Amino acid sequence: MKALRTIKRYFRDAIKGVVRNFSLSLASISCITITLVVVATSIIISYNVENFAESIRQDVTIVIFLDSDATEEDRDRIEQSIRNTGNVESLIFKSKQESAEEAKNENEIFSTIVDGWTDDTNPLLDSFMLKVKDVEKIKQNAEDIKKLDKVNNVNYGEDIVDQLITVFKVVEKIAIGAVIALIIVTAFLISNTIKLAIFSRRTEIEIMRLVGASNISIKVPFILEGLFLGIIGSIIPIIIMIYGYISLYDFFDGKLFSSSLAELIEPYPFVYLASLLLLGIGMLVGMFGSWRAVRKYLKA
Amino acid sequence: MELIRIADVQKTYKNGVVALYDFNLSIKKGEFVFIIGASGSGKSTLIKMLYRAEKPEKGSIIIGGINVAKLKDRKVYILRRKIGVVFQDFKLLPKLTVFENVAFAMEVFGCDKNEIQKRVMQVLDLVGLKHKVRQYPNQLSGGEQQRVVIARAIVNKPKLLICDEPTGNLDPDTSMEIMKVLDNINRMGTTVIMATHDRDIVNRMQKRVIVIEEGKLVKDYERGQYYHESIKNY
Structure with a gap:
């Protein structure tokens, strides 16, 4: 019963935190939104390049x-x-x-x-x-x-196959590297934005500690808050990606340069999987950002 | 029965300033103790160490069986749940009402709603603020805000109430009202330790008085002694 009440309080405090500090929440959300749009673009590019490479490989x-x-x-x-x-x-x-x-x-x-x-x-x-x-x-x-x-x-068309393989390998590595780098940068960016948000609430944290709140019970609402910010922040990128990719696919009629070697990935279920990935990234960076930000205020 | 035992405590700040030196003190359960001394005497450091906002580098501070000197950061809450702290600058949350500010301290334990409602109203009645539960801190006077802080500090029925210059920002009449509230709490069994600059209050209250000078305990007046001697000295 006590545990249930505590969990309920964590969620209530997290939602309250988002609503009561709305302007700072909005800053964090926009930060997540913008970076996730870029991440979405990178995901689309890297998966399609991977797909091109795969179809060429199968065709050799x-x-x-x-x-x-x-x-x-x-x-x-x-x-x-x-x-x-x-x-x-x-x-x-x-x-x-x-x-x-x-x-x-x-x-x-x-x-x-x-x-x-x-x-x-x-x-x-x-x-x-x-x-x-x-x-x-x-x-x-x-x-x-x-x-x-x-x-x-x-x-086997030595020259062209060798070259294509090299090019695709490079493009793939760059795309994957870009996605990873972006995710890391986003996490720290969000962490700093949330740090700003939390800075204005350091008295609150101080008082929570003074009245005997354990570190975990202080951390959890903030981490949940980061989770919510991540979820809210990933809504727009997901919508953009689903509709953007479907219309892109329709516009090119499924293939680039009208070549059967450069076929785009079918929109379904790709967009849904990519959406899940975006949501996951948003949630993770949101939580990581808050965790990193609140940690600072929990030392003595 | 002994509630607090401070033995051989030394505290030096990073810049080399020695705040407390070779400090020993014992406080019994149910006592009311004033800690007085000039600014920079180490009085605030002592108070801060009692609620583990500072850590001594040497010695031990035992409060109700907990060695505060050795308490890890993530275990500090165990101590804080047994004590109440009152500050000069109140530390109230401006976006919460009087009721919510006091209830806050109970919510962190995961108390039941009805229990919170009952107990919060009880302590607000005790400090004489029952009629202002829905107001926000900035709608209250300084004395009223301090009474909210006291209510918050005692809502969880602590064994020890630590007050760091609670009357520092208040006028003499309001200060005396606060002192009456603290005295009431003390009479109900809570040990009270209060750091102050206000000699007038110390004279009027007639309690045990500890004088700190340059990081050392220089005098420990028993109940009722301080008034007479201060007449002689000052």
């Missing part, structure tokens, strides 16, 4: 051309060797006849040329299409496969 294919005199045993042996690398997502064999068919369907000029070929005159080569699990090992895999007997050539 190594094409392995076999020598024209490769027998079926060679084929099986090479397939086995490729599988032995352990970095195989999918491996498809494409005979030169299939390649010819594909070329035929591509356009009319090809079609007439290919029609003139017989199995013997077909200049195309049998090939394997390999998709790897870990794109970072692709270079090593390609070199290993190239050394196999009866492998004519290995091709």
